Every structure is written in structure tokens, then in C-alpha cells.
Amino acid sequence: MTPAELAEAIRSAVAAAAAAGEIDVEPPASVTVERPRQKAHGDYATNVALQLAKQAGKPPRAVAEVVATRLREAPAVAGVEIAGPGFLNITLAAAAAGAVAGRVVEAGEAYGRNDSLAGQRIDLEFVSANPTGPLHLGHVRWAAVGDCLGRLLSASGATVTREFYINDQGAQMDKFAASIRARALGQEPPEDGYQGAYVADLAKAVLTARPDILDLPEGEQLAAFREEGYRAQLAEQQATLDSFRTHFDVWFSERTLHAGGGVERAVETLRAQGHIEDRDGAVWLRTTDFGDDKDRVLIRADGVPTYFAADAAYYLDKRARGYDTSIYMLGADHHGYVARLKAIAACAGDDPERAIEILIGQFVKVVQGGGELRLSKRAGNVVTLEDVVELAGVDAIRYSLARSSTDSTLVLDIDLLTKQANDNPVFYVQYAHARIASVLRNAAEHGLQRGESYDAGLLDHERENDLLRALAEFPRVVATAAELREVHRVARYLEALAGTYHRFYDACRVLPMGDEEPGELNRARLWLCEATRQVLANGLALLGVSAPERM
Structure with a gap:
């Protein structure tokens, strides 16, 4: 039983009690179910009785008694205890807990997907760059995290x-x-x-594409x-991002806002809203009306639009495309943009x-051999995305960028990321997947098949229960990470899941020993192994990281 299924069972228990006149309440639209901090308090806990007490006109513990009585009738529930002011601590029956493995295997790649954001249309802008050079270290973090966030939002x-x-x-x-x-002419x-x-490489490419270019007038x-x-440079940026497993639906050109009249239309729209002011020959947007620290110039006195005018036009273009929310992912030196962008929306x-x-x-900083990397072979004065990938590989870089909160400065230690050891987080998670794949191969080689079904009640060992509870949490982890825009929650979950699997494997023999005949417990544990492998693969896919079968 997953947390979502248990929440619905609790809601049904409340509805049954209300229908029988045991409590006078409207069944809640949703029920909160959480993992207790201590295992002794059961598998899950809910505060539903505290939420309903005022409506019921009874003390929370009295409401809890009514709900607990009904909930104990559910076949999936082994026990319900009332704690504190009225919390319900719930222990699942072994068969109900063990059934999670089957649900994961049957759902396959779809397990973890949810509808918590269904109906929302979101524009996610997560890389902005000049097409004048390679993508550099400043773009690396958002190229990985933004792509992962897009996958989570879609999931x-x-x-x-x-x-x-x-x-x-x-x-x-x-x-x-x-x-x-200048380079094409052999000059500096x-x-x-x-x-x-x-730049010299670009000059060669341009001369190849346009052999006649130097015959043209200078202008x-x-x-x-x-x-x-x-x-040529934009095509290279696109190819670099594709090789980094970061893909975009829209490549939006800033200059189309100017050439296509977008800036002029934005000024007209904002003027109609009443927030434009003509002052000293320039056109101003009164963003201070909505919390900005100063008003912003849209059109200078010489008639030239500002960068801010393009920002306003770009937001209005997104708005016209019908998005409910526009997410901007900006670098650490862009804090000043927060108030002004929100002011544009308000205006x-x-x-x-x-x-x-x-x-x-x-x-983000990159260190190797104890020192910080600052130079690129191609760009000279900056470390590029290609440089970082060449040093550690796509999997290691993407995972490392995804596993840390974007609120903190990140140091990528190349020596650690290329080490095959448990203190390398991406290796630790990928190895867990490869280890399970090896177990499943060994089972097949010895003629042990998972079969069409298993006895879920046999999965009652403490380590099995730990693993089942962790698997059941995955959809909620995905939903929470998407809602809070915190990609690192998925990576940290995968690391915890890998550790939980290793402890299960050490305590619970999956394959029979020697000439021992395989039994139903072996088959049930194969289901649990396959479920864990699937969740690890699904989680890594959300991070854009591969799930190797062998390492």
C-alpha cells in the first residue's frame, strides 16, 4: 500500500463513520500521511483527527478513536494506535506492505509519475547565453538542474x-x-x-561556408x-547541450523582439495598463508601484530601447502564449532581476x-588535484561545459549538479567524481542499480524466474519492510521535488534507497544456496529486487543520468 492509497483508505474510514452518524463531519478532500520519525510508531502517521475535531465538536482523541475503529477494519491495516493529542500511528499488514513491489514492477517506467501539477502550463527558461562563444561554467548548473526540473514537472x-x-x-x-x-584575415x-x-576555428568554418565572403564590401x-x-556558434551550443542530455523546445531569439515589433507592442500594452510615464524625453515603467527599488527606463531619450524593454516584451510574449507560470532560472549575480521581473508581471x-x-x-567551482580550474583549452579565460564533461563525464557532472541545493555554492571535485568508490555519490547509486541487475542475471542463469505473481505476505523481514516503505515514498518524493522546484530531493532519495537496498541484501538472501531448491520467498525477494531496480532507474532518468547494468 502506497501513501496515496493509505490516505484514500483513511478518507474512506472517515466517510463511513460520518455516514453511520458516529461523527458529524464532511470527509476531507485530502488526507496527510507521513512517515513517523521512529519505527516503533508504525509505518505511517496522520493528523486527520486533529483537523476534523473542531468540525466534529469533539476532542481530537475522541475523533481519533472513531476513525481508528473504522480503519482497523481495512484488510491492509494491521494496527492503529492513538498518540499524543490525537495522531493516528498506522501499521500495515505484511501483505499490504509487500504488495508495493508488485505495483512498482507492473507500473514500470511510469512508477513515480503523478498528477499533482495536472492542468498547469509552465514555461521553463533555464539557459540564457550569447551566441558568441562556448557555453561556460556559469551555464553548467542550470543546464543540468533546469533540464531535471523540466523532467520532474512533466512527471x-x-x-x-x-x-x-x-x-x-x-x-x-x-x-x-x-x-x-580579423582571424579570417590573419589578424588579431x-x-x-x-x-x-x-574564434579562429569559427573563422575557418565561415570561410569554408562562404568562400566569397572576403570579396564583399567591408560593411x-x-x-x-x-x-x-x-x-555556427549557436549550432555548437545546441550540439553541446544535446550531448549533455539537455534539450529545449524553444530557442527564443532576443532580436526577434526588436525586429518583429515586440518591444513596441509591449510599451503600448503597459501604457494601456496605466504604468508608463514619459519623463525627460524617455519612456519609463513605474515599477516602484510594485516593489522595485527604482523605476525602469524602457526607451531612452535617443529612442533606443533598453535591455529592460526586451525583458518586458519577452514576458508579455510568454504571457500571450498562454502559460500559467513562467519560471526564470538565473545566475547568482542576477538577484536584482527578481523585483523588476515581478514588477513587469504586476504592471x-x-x-x-x-x-x-x-x-x-x-x-560552481571545479577543482582537480587540490587546485581550482580557471582556464579552457578553447575559450582561454573560462572553463567551458565541454571541459567539465571531458574531465568527469556527463553522468557524474549531471548527478553532482542535481544533488545539491542551488542555494549554495557548489564545488565539483573531479578527483572524487572519477573515483569508483562509495564516497562518490553517482557511483554509489549507479552501483546499486548494477548490483541488482547482476542479481537478476544470476537468478536467470540458475533457472529462478520471478513468475507472474508472488506471495506479498512473505516480505515481512525488517529490512524488507524498510525497502518497501522507501519504494512507496518515491511518487511523493517526485511530486514534492516538482512542487518545491528542488531537484536535489530526488538525488538524496536515491542515495538513501541505495543504502536501504544494500542493507536488505546483506540481511536477506535472495538466491538459494548451493543445491537448495528455490522457494516462494526467493521469488518474492526477486520481485522486491526488480522493484528497487526500477525505482533507481526511474529516479536516475529524472536526473538525466544513465542506469548501467554492469559496472
């Missing part, structure tokens, strides 16, 4: 659009073009241009170098607490 029933914002407007694009042209890039070795040359270099007439979320991620 919890939301309709999610994963979006990459291309910063392709502004003077940096002209500097980019001038840098590539401008002092304020782009210096990395990758046309720069425009051609800008567009060809842009196309547009939306509820800023519902329509927009801003998640801030702290910095």
Missing part, C-alpha cells in the same frame, strides 16, 4: 515548455563579427573583441561574418506571485 502532470533565450541583440554581436573577420581580434582559440563583410558566425495586470517565479542558482 508530475504539468505541460512544460523548455526554453533557451538567445542574447543575440546588441553591440557584442558586432564585436563578435569583427573578431571572426580587436582589443575589446573575442580572443579565444575558438557587408561584417554583416556576413556576424550571421555565419552566429549560425501587465498579472498576479506576480502566481505568474512568475525566479530561481537563483549560486556559483
